[in-house]
Amino acid sequence: MNVADLIVEFLIQNGIKDIFGYPGGMVIHLINALDKRKDKITNHINYHEQGSSFAACGYSLASRNIGVAYATSGPGATNLITGIANAYFDSIPCLFITGNVNIDESKGNLPIRQKGFQEMDIIPLLKNCTKYATYINDKNEILYELQKSLHIAKNGRCGAVVLDIPMNIFKENIDLSTLRQYEYKITSKKEMDFSEILAILKDSKRPCIIAGMGVNPYKNNFLQLLELLQIPIILSMPNIDLLPTKHPLNFGFLGAYGLRMANFIIHKSDVILSIGSRLDIRQIGAKKENFAPNAKLIRIDIDENEFINKIKENELQIHSDCGDFIDKLAVCLRDSNDFTTRNYMWHKWLKICKEIRQTLKDKDARFETKAINAISKYIPNNAIITTDVGQNQVWVAQCFNIKDKQRILFSSSFGAMGCSLPMAIGAYFGSKDSNISQDSINTKIYCICGDGGFQMNIQELEFIRKEKLPIKIIIINNKSLGMIRHFQEIYFDKNYVATTKDSGYSTPNFKKITKAYGLKYFKIIKKQDIKKHIFSYPKAAIIEVIFDFDTYVFPKLEFNKPNCDQLPPLERKLYQYLLNL
Numbered sequence: 084m085n086v087a088d089l090i091v092e093f094l095i096q097n098g099i100k101d102i103f104g105y106p107g108g109m110v111i112h113l114i115n116a117l118d119k120r121k122d123k124i125t126n127h128i129n130y131h132e133q134g135s136s137f138a139a140c141g142y143s144l145a146s147r148n149i150g151v152a153y154a155t156s157g158p159g160a161t162n163l164i165t166g167i168a169n170a171y172f173d174s175i176p177c178l179f180i181t182g183n184v185n186i187d188e189s190k191g192n193l194p195i196r197q198k199g200f201q202e203m204d205i206i207p208l209l210k211n212c213t214k215y216a217t218y219i220n221d222k223n224e225i226l227y228e229l230q231k232s233l234h235i236a237k238n239g240r241c242g243a244v245v246l247d248i249p250m251n252i253f254k255e256n257i258d259l260s261t262l263r264q265y266e267y268k269i270t271s272k273k274e275m276d277f278s279e280i281l282a283i284l285k286d287s288k289r290p291c292i293i294a295g296m297g298v299n300p301y302k303n304n305f306l307q308l309l310e311l312l313q314i315p316i317i318l319s320m321p322n323i324d325l326l327p328t329k330h331p332l333n334f335g336f337l338g339a340y341g342l343r344m345a346n347f348i349i350h351k352s353d354v355i356l357s358i359g360s361r362l363d364i365r366q367i368g369a370k371k372e373n374f375a376p377n378a379k380l381i382r383i384d385i386d387e388n389e390f391i392n393k394i395k396e397n398e399l400q401i402h403s404d405c406g407d408f409i410d411k412l413a414v415c416l417r418d419s420n421d422f423t424t425r426n427y428m429w430h431k432w433l434k435i436c437k438e439i440r441q442t443l444k445d446k447d448a449r450f451e452t453k454a455i456n457a458i459s460k461y462i463p464n465n466a467i468i469t470t471d472v473g474q475n476q477v478w479v480a481q482c483f484n485i486k487d488k489q490r491i492l493f494s495s496s497f498g499a500m501g502c503s504l505p506m507a508i509g510a511y512f513g514s515k516d517s518n519i520s521q522d523s524i525n526t527k528i529y530c531i532c533g534d535g536g537f538q539m540n541i542q543e544l545e546f547i548r549k550e551k552l553p554i555k556i557i558i559i560n561n562k563s564l565g566m567i568r569h570f571q572e573i574y575f576d577k578n579y580v581a582t583t584k585d586s587g588y589s590t591p592n593f594k595k596i597t598k599a600y601g602l603k604y605f606k607i608i609k610k611q612d613i614k615k616h617i618f619s620y621p622k623a624a625i626i627e628v629i630f631d632f633d634t635y636v637f638p639k640l641e642f643n644k645p646n647c648d649q650l651p652p653l654e655r656k657l658y659q660y661l662l663n664l
Contacts, residue, residue: 085112087116087253087254088116089225089259090225091124092120093226093230094151098148098516099148100125100516101124101127101142101151101512102124102125102127102152103142103150103151103153104126104128104132104152104153105132105135105154105159105162108201109155109182109183109184109249110159110253112250113180127512130542130546131162131542131543132163133505133540134504134505134540135154135163135166135505136166136169137169137505137506138150138505138512139152139177140166140175140177140494140502141469141505141507141508142510142512142513143170143175143176143513144492144510145467145514145526146517147300147517148513148517149177149178149236150176150513151177153179153180153181154179154180156183156199156201159182159201160181160183163181166499166505167213167243167245168243168499169499170242171213171214172496173296173493173494173495174240174241174296175243178236178244178245179246181205182253183247183249183250184198184199184200184201184202185199185251186251187251189202189249206245209245213242214235214242214244215231215236215245216244216246218247218248219246219252220252223257225248225252226263227262227263227264229246230264230265231267232244232245232246234267240386272407275401275403277411277412279399280401280412281415281419281421283399284354284356287379289351290353290355290356290429291314291315291334291348291352291436292317292356292357293337293356293357293360293362294322294325294358294359294360295319295322295360296322297384298322298325298359298409299324299325300405300406301405301409304409304410308413309332311413311417314332315332315352315432315433316332317334317335317337317345318333319336320338320480321493322359323483326485327485327486328483328484328485328486334348338367338640339365339366339368340365340481340636340639341638342481342638343443343446343653346646346649347443347662349646350375350376350377350645351435352375353377355375355378355379355380357383358405358408359383359405360384361384362374367394371395374394374646376645379397379399381401382398382399383403384403385403385404385405387402438664442657442660442661443661447637447638451474451478451630451635452481453482453610454607454613454628458613459485460484462486462489462527462529463486463619464486464487464488464489466489466490466528467490467491467510467514468491468530469503469504469506469507469510469528469529469530469531470532471494471501471533471536472494472499473535473536473564474533474559474565474569474636475531475533475559476493478636479491481636490510500533500539501536501539502540503536504540504541505540506530507529507554507556508543508546508547508552514526514528527555528553529557530556532559533559533560533561534561534593537556547602547623548623552623553621554623555620555623556624557626558626558627560593560627561629561631561632562584562629562631563582563588563633565634565636572633593625594606597625602622602625603623605617606629607626607628638650638651
């Protein structure tokens with residue numbers, strides 16, 4: 084057995100059935116080892132390394148396992164970096180393997196730029212976008228580094244890890260009995276004192292929960308907590324699939340492009356229990372003092388470093404795994420008799436929240452959001468939807484009618500355009516490998532993207548054609564880079580540069596592109612064109628939705644304003660009425 088063989092066996096033993104990459108000289112031994120074990124693990128060849136890295140992200144999110152991608156040295160490795168950064172900033176557990184030149188061809192510490200062909204020291208470039216990245220120059224360290232990397236990727240706050248391996252190391256034979264293994268300490272879970280939290284909740288009249296992406300893996304546990312608390316739930320944008328849209332306690336997502344009702348409820352709350360959300364500037368606004376001015380903030384986060392960025396001076400900070408916190412809080416609530424009458428008081432608050440929801444219903448409806456909402460009605464319950472970055476992403480977050488078992492995958496913190504198509508590929512295979520439920524085997528995959536983001540990884544259409552993946556690709560074509568065009572309209576007096584047809588941006592004929600790849604094409608121009616048979620088509624298809632007018636994302640937070648006072652501004656009498664409820 085050589086090093087490459089061991090890597091493949093290690094992946095198989097850890098339940099990884101699919102891997103993504105692109106051939107190259109420095110990883111040729113790894114490719115050969117994968118081929119020898121194709122009965123247990125499938126090597127998927129994308130058409131760009133960035134596609135492979137995003138596919139690994141999609142695989143991990145859908146399977147809730149490690150996503151894995153590989154690339155050769157130099158330009159192959161650098162092409163992975165955007166997806167590596169996406170995995171890191173969005174806390175997705177992924178292992179990336181890069182090949183490098185033979186050790187005797189490496190420049191080492193010589194003061195020269197390069198010695199071997201396509202040689203590059205990739206590790207320093209990855210310092211700020213990985214949890215762990217290392218160069219392996221000793222074959223006897225391979226098992227140790229594999230075990231260490233997977234442990235780091237999956238534990239604590241999840242993220243990306245990278246192993247950079249010279250070509251000669253891949254092919255060297257090893258003796259398993261002599262290999263060093265990684266030993267990690269099993270840390271006991273922290274004992275949490277819930278007395279202060281319970282006291283704060285007991286004294287509250289208008290509590291709510293902000294549920295961030297850290298809650299997503301613990302959906303069932305969280306639902307049990309909701310049954311006990313019966314208070315409004317506000318979601319972070321990447322976590323909008325935690326609850327179906329029609330769940331009575333779901334009041335949407337908060338933030339700059341969040342729903343008005345969510346931002347009003349945050350503004351009016353007196354206690355906010357924030358679980359698994361880092362509360363970044365897109366969520367709370369540029370001026371911290373405008374965020375939840377009347378509320379005591381309790382923050383639960385697995386990453387203790389996030390507490391360095393204080394949101395409120397008197398906030399209560401709890402360093403904990405979200406699942407552990409949810410379970411223990413539920414136990415405390417069941418054991419306490421103090422919340423029977425309190426639930427009655429909170430019921431009055433919940434009625435106010437529902438009145439806010441009803442009052443604001445359809446206030447921000449536009450053709451764009453109505454179209455996305457109409458499309459969502461034809462997306463089945465057992466679907467995974469990937470979104471890109473830009474207006475299309477926000478429209479999905481704002482008005483997609485999310486069903487109970489649906490998953491919505493984002494590039495949220497990193498915000499990488501071009502992610503949705505390769506992430507859909509990864510999600511397709513990840514859903515097949517998921518141990519979450521039997522339903523995942525029949526999961527349907529939908530990719531929603533803008534005309535800009537779609538073109539960034541358009542080459543992956545060939546992968547979909549070749550592998551006959553029944554992915555539906557919905558291109559929202561507004562013939563512009565809509566989000567940036569809107570900024571230019573507001574802040575640069577409509578001086579459009581490189582964002583519209585007249586200023587240097589253009590879109591190709593997507594119908595001809597679809598035909599070139601041998602896929603089915605549908606076009607939607609008006610709402611009446613949205614038909615069920617389009618979205619239930621059994622094979623791969625491109626569905627072009629044309630918005631032949633300037634498009635906008637509203638509501639939108641105006642700088643220095645409270646989150647609840649978004650653009651376009653509400654009529655002042657109505658705004659004041661909601662504040663006074």
